[in-house]
Amino acid sequence: MEAIFTPNEAAALAYLPIKRVYKEIEYNIIQPIQPLSNKPRLSFAGLIYLRALKEINFEFSVQYRASLSEKIVKATEEKELTVEFAKFFILQLNSISQELSELISQFNEWKSCLVNDTNIMGGQTVFPNSRLSVYHLGKIIARGESLEAIREDYPYLLEIDLKFAPLYVKAYPVMGRPKQD
Numbered sequence: 001m002e003a004i005f006t007p008n009e010a011a012a013l014a015y016l017p018i019k020r021v022y023k024e025i026e027y028n029i030i031q032p033i034q035p036l037s038n039k040p041r042l043s044f045a046g047l048i049y050l051r052a053l054k055e056i057n058f059e060f061s062v063q064y065r066a067s068l069s070e071k072i073v074k075a076t077e078e079k080e081l082t083v084e085f086a087k088f089f090i091l092q093l094n095s096i097s098q099e100l101s102e103l104i105s106q107f108n109e110w111k112s113c114l115v116n117d118t119n120i121m122g123g124q125t126v127f128p129n130s131r132l133s134v135y136h137l138g139k140i141i142a143r144g145e146s147l148e149a150i151r152e153d154y155p156y157l158l159e160i161d162l163k164f165a166p167l168y169v170k171a172y173p174v175m176g177r178p179k180q181d
Helices: 005-016 020-026 042-055 063-075 093-112 134-143 147-153 159-171
Strands: 082-086 088-090
Touching: 005 020, 005 042, 005 082, 005 159, 020 159, 042 063, 042 093, 063 082, 063 093, 088 093, 093 134, 093 159, 134 147, 134 159, 147 159
Parallel strands: none
Antiparallel strands: 082 088
């Protein structure tokens, strides 16, 4: 899969804080596709690195993380299934790649069903046949509201809606100042 991702999309899909993604870019651990642009974009190999970093859940030095990132990029280009980056530490790229590819395709399919119409809720992204904003649902879930209570309030929502709404909010944050009531 050859796709490019914004740092926000990468953070959402790798389940990492956005600050961590920018930290990896700032320290030149991940090489953006458009390095001179003030809008960095990341490759699928960069996304694999970020997801592996999340799963490892261990803090490596900058030099070691840069080495790991380079090995992942090289292995991805050569379509290798694993990367060995320590004596007993082998990363299964095929598992991470497959998991991310499935997540991305499911997310994109789900996203294509959303409605973005200027005549509905001022152009906010909403669920089909409703006036429920994806951002509203994502924020409710992020606040810790129980999924049972959400299902009771919005019975037309599917499991996939509850799964991907928080990812959507993280991947596509509302820019600018909040609207005044």
